[in-house]
Amino acid sequence: MTMDALIWATAAEGGLRLLAARTTDLVAEAQRRHGTYPVPTAALGRSLTAVALLAAMQKGEERVTLRVLGDGPLGGVIAQGDGTGKVRGYVQHPDLELPPTAAGKLDVGTAVGKEGFLHVTRDLGLREAYTGSSALISGEIAEDLTYYLNISEQTPSACALGVLIDRDGSVLSAGGFILQRMPGADESLIDQLEERIKALGPISRFFQSDRDVQELVTALLGDLNVQILARKKPIFQCNCDRERLRTLLKSMGPEELASMHAEQGQAEICCHFCNAQYLFTGEELLALAEEVKTTPSAE
Numbered sequence: 001m002t003m004d005a006l007i008w009a010t011a012a013e014g015g016l017r018l019l020a021a022r023t024t025d026l027v028a029e030a031q032r033r034h035g036t037y038p039v040p041t042a043a044l045g046r047s048l049t050a051v052a053l054l055a056a057m058q059k060g061e062e063r064v065t066l067r068v069l070g071d072g073p074l075g076g077v078i079a080q081g082d083g084t085g086k087v088r089g090y091v092q093h094p095d096l097e098l099p100p101t102a103a104g105k106l107d108v109g110t111a112v113g114k115e116g117f118l119h120v121t122r123d124l125g126l127r128e129a130y131t132g133s134s135a136l137i138s139g140e141i142a143e144d145l146t147y148y149l150n151i152s153e154q155t156p157s158a159c160a161l162g163v164l165i166d167r168d169g170s171v172l173s174a175g176g177f178i179l180q181r182m183p184g185a186d187e188s189l190i191d192q193l194e195e196r197i198k199a200l201g202p203i204s205r206f207f208q209s210d211r212d213v214q215e216l217v218t219a220l221l222g223d224l225n226v227q228i229l230a231r232k233k234p235i236f237q238c239n240c241d242r243e244r245l246r247t248l249l250k251s252m253g254p255e256e257l258a259s260m261h262a263e264q265g266q267a268e269i270c271c272h273f274c275n276a277q278y279l280f281t282g283e284e285l286l287a288l289a290e291e292v293k294t295t296p297s298a299e
């Protein structure tokens with residue numbers, strides 16, 4: 001059985017860099033968690049795949065956050081990934097419905113909007129973060145990301161992201177790649193690579209027929225002296241937990257906790273990133289308020 005996987009490779013004596021991933025199971029899990037409708041599933045799945053690729057060269061838990069903030073009815077799309085392959089994310093309006101495009105495709109461009117920005121934040125640890133941004137081109141996300149990589153990160157790049165969705169709204173296949181030309185690369189490769197990308201067809205279709213990510217690497221770079229630098233397993237996984245939310249509630253202070261108890265009797269907290277629900281009962285809220293009161297402050 002084919003599984004989700006991500007490969008980071010170089011080829012042509014370091015002149016080319018490829019990040020490629022099959023993300024079918026990851027996107028299916030995101031769809032299940034958020035209950036997204038087809039167009040939001042496609043936008044979220046493309047963004048989750050993009051951030052898995054962008055984060056692939058980070059070390060360990062160093063994070064990359066992708067924010068696609070257009071003026072369309074979908075609202076923002078937020079995706080976050082780290083160097084271990086963990087990815088999480090959400091869309092603002094998971095139940096958006098839109099008619100298909102004239103070509104019968106999911107209209108991600110209209111959902112996201114054509115005006116707005118794409119932001120990529122690389123969190124390099126040591127409390128340092130670098131954010132780069134570029135204007136949206138089409139709202140289709142792969143095109144917007146390509147533009148970002150070329151303009152903001154100044155690396156000549158080609159990029160494809162795809163999610164194929166069944167009639168019942170479930171995810172059939174998903175994946176993508178970022179192919180980049182490094183300084184000093186042989187320019188004569190460009191035409192050849194463009195031909196190969198064209199021959200691939202839509203990336204989601206590529207993975208629909210049980211092919212794995214190694215086959216994608218071979219299809220793109222086959223004879224160009226490929227060196228695999230890393231293999232990772234991309235997975236939808238959030239790092240929220242009850243303990244973090246306890247800390248968050250405590251930071252609200254005893255008065256706020258007491259008034260939550262008085263007004264709602266309990267607290268229901270939802271994690272945006274994975275849609276997990278956490279319930280804190282009235283007794284728990286009061287106990288937390290007591291804990292805050294009796295814990296000496298750091299001042």
Ligand code: ZN
Pocket residue numbers: 238239240271272273274275276
């Ligand atoms: Zn979560």
